[in-house]
Amino acid sequence: MSSNPRKQLEVRVWNKAVGVLEQTGTLQHVFTYLADAPNTHFVSLTMPVRAESYVWEIGLHPFFQVNLPEGYRKDALRQRFGPVATVDDFSLLALTGASTLGRVTVHNVSDKGTNRTPHGSVADILSRPDSRSALLEYLEETPLDAVAGVMPKALAADERLTLKTPEWLVKTGRDDTPGVCVNEYLCLELARRIGLPVPNTDLAEDGDVLAVARFDLSEDKQPLGLEDMCSLLGLAPHQKYDATAEQLARAMLAFVSSSEKLDSSRRLLDMLVLNAVVRNADGHAKNFALLYTDLDHVALAPVYDLLTVHAYSSYAKNPYALLIGGTKGWNLRRPLERFAVERLSLKASHVRETVENIASQMTGMAHQFKEMAERFPQFREPAKAMVRAWSDGIATFNEGSKPVSVDLSAANFSEEKRSPKKRVSRKIMNPGTIPQ
Numbered sequence: 001m002s003s004n005p006r007k008q009l010e011v012r013v014w015n016k017a018v019g020v021l022e023q024t025g026t027l028q029h030v031f032t033y034l035a036d037a038p039n040t041h042f043v044s045l046t047m048p049v050r051a052e053s054y055v056w057e058i059g060l061h062p063f064f065q066v067n068l069p070e071g072y073r074k075d076a077l078r079q080r081f082g083p084v085a086t087v088d089d090f091s092l093l094a095l096t097g098a099s100t101l102g103r104v105t106v107h108n109v110s111d112k113g114t115n116r117t118p119h120g121s122v123a124d125i126l127s128r129p130d131s132r133s134a135l136l137e138y139l140e141e142t143p144l145d146a147v148a149g150v151m152p153k154a155l156a157a158d159e160r161l162t163l164k165t166p167e168w169l170v171k172t173g174r175d176d177t178p179g180v181c182v183n184e185y186l187c188l189e190l191a192r193r194i195g196l197p198v199p200n201t202d203l204a205e206d207g208d209v210l211a212v213a214r215f216d217l218s219e220d221k222q223p224l225g226l227e228d229m230c231s232l233l234g235l236a237p238h239q240k241y242d243a244t245a246e247q248l249a250r251a252m253l254a255f256v257s258s259s260e261k262l263d264s265s266r267r268l269l270d271m272l273v274l275n276a277v278v279r280n281a282d283g284h285a286k287n288f289a290l291l292y293t294d295l296d297h298v299a300l301a302p303v304y305d306l307l308t309v310h311a312y313s314s315y316a317k318n319p320y321a322l323l324i325g326g327t328k329g330w331n332l333r334r335p336l337e338r339f340a341v342e343r344l345s346l347k348a349s350h351v352r353e354t355v356e357n358i359a360s361q362m363t364g365m366a367h368q369f370k371e372m373a374e375r376f377p378q379f380r381e382p383a384k385a386m387v388r389a390w391s392d393g394i395a396t397f398n399e400g401s402k403p404v405s406v407d408l409s410a411a412n413f414s415e416e417k418r419s420p421k422k423r424v425s426r427k428i429m430n431p432g433t434i435p436q
Contacts, residue, residue: 009094010107013041014223018049021106023090027058040294043104045227045255046234060089063231066286067100068092099164101216102226122168122211131204132172135163167221169212169304177312179379181210182372183386186365187278187306188212193361194354196270197302207376215302216291225292226301229285243285244323245272249343255290256298264300265344269336271303272324273354276332277393278386279310281318311385333397352404355397359406362390366410373411387411 007023011031018037022030031043032053039049044063047054054061060068068089097106128134163170173180185203192198200213216226230240232251249268256264268288275283287305292298310316319328325335337348373383387408394406 007090008109009090009097010109011043012105012107013043014103015105016041019043021061021064021093029056029060029064029090030054031056031061031064044231045225045290045292045295045298046232059236060093062234062236063104063227064093064097064106065089065237066228066231067096068237069096101164101214101223103216103223104225122165122170125170125209126202126204126211128204129206131206131209135170135172135209164214167214167217169214171210171212172208176314177382179207179311179376179382180307182207182376182379183311183382184305184307185210186368186372186386187280187308188303189368190278190358190361190365191271191274191303191306193364194270194274194357196267196274199302199304207372207379212304215304218293225294225298226289228287228289232290233285235285237286240284240286241321245339246324246343248285248288248322249339252288252290252300253344256300257296260297260299265346266350267300269340269344269346269350270354272322272339273332273336273351273397274303274306274358276320276330276336277355277358277390277397278306278308279330279389279393280307280321281309281315282307282321284321308382308386308389310389311382313385316385330393331396352397355394355404359394359404362394363407366408369408369411383411 009021010017011019011021017034018041019031019033022032024030030053031047033049033051035051037049042048044061047061047063056062059065069092093106094108100106125131125134171181171184177183181203185201188198188201199215202211203209204211216224218224229235229243229248229251230237232255233243233247235243249265252264252268253261271283271288274280283306289301289304290298291301309318320330320332322328324332325338327335333351336351340346340350341348369383369387373380391406391408394404398404
């Protein structure tokens with residue numbers, strides 16, 4: 001018996017076996033399509049069906065790294081399975097590859113493809129008075145049902161535990177980022193209001209779990225092709241902050257369908273502007289993706305991960321996640337205007353129009369901020385910080401131009417206790433001050 005048996009995994013598209021992934025050395029991996037693999041069943045936009053194998057000399061091919069667990073969850077799986085098996089990235093893919101987003105799954109050769117189903121429903125988790133604990137308990141029992149991401153107590157503000165169910169992605173946060181699910185819920189609502197496609201969302205009764213509808217499914221619930229920009233750029237997940245907006249634009253335009261280029265270009269620009277305005281310091285390459293049914297229908301994916309990272313003091317100094325025009329600073333009006341013209345063939349004025357739209361929709365959300373802060377005590381302090389961050393975000397786009405105004409006075413978080421003996425006019429009751 002060979003001391004170094006070949007390690008193989010079966011790769012499927014829409015549950016049809018299309019190829020074999022092999023670990024051929026300590027670092028080298030090879031993917032080979034089966035002879036009968038249809039051209040429509042490619043595993044990646046960068047890996048069309050062909051007879052020649054795809055060889056990756058160091059580590060897994062970027063596409064197969066997309067859904068690998070990271071951080072705490074990766075360590076937890078290694079601790080659980082390490083005593084009985086080697087748990088390198090290839091082995092982690094064998095453990096988790098059958099439970100991923102998109103139309104591609106990876107299986108042990110002997111796996112018959114039986115899908116696990118969650119023990120409890122999403123509605124049960126959202127209705128619990130301790131929704132975060134409910135989700136953590138479930139994932140302690142079935143850690144392989146989680147998708148790429150990390151368990152709480154990791155390194156970055158947006159790193160959250162995510163559970164994939166047949167129709168939802170269910171997220172929770174960490175102890176040092178209170179109200180993070182409400183934060184993301186409001187950011188996604190803002191994206192929706194400015195006209196970007198956003199999956200349906202729902203908050204738990206206690207605000208500590210966020211459910212986001214699966215955006216990788218067609219109307220008849222069939223999985224779509226989904227690839228994030230790390231995969232398309234040939235980057236490993238840990239290189240997600242090394243990408244530039246220019247690289248994202250180039251990759252997008254190389255693969256999106258001709259009929260989708262203009263709309264996807266506008267949406268990419270709007271997403272980059274929105275990340276800057278809401279102070280999302282974690283809008284990295286893995287948070288932008290392409291969604292497709294086939295090569296003739298490829299478009300930019302909906303907004304699925306958006307957060308005001310600057311709402312938390314530990315991350316309030318973090319820079320923009322992507323280089324744009326050589327900078328990661330927050331004064332991005334001019335770099336984004338040049339990017340619009342030079343990279344996306346759009347007008348520079350599109351940037352200001354987007355900022356004006358964002359400011360208008362922010363103003364309309366002020367009352368919602370106040371309501372959320374009153375409903376969820378853990379969100380009260382982050383809400384104040386979000387109001388300041390959003391106001392500052394709009395202000396940075398006003399340099400050298402007619403100011404764009406945003407009125408968030410309705411989100412008044414005054415801590416002052418007024419005497420019930422005095423009659424105060426409605427105008428004075430709501431002085432219109434944003435807490436500093």
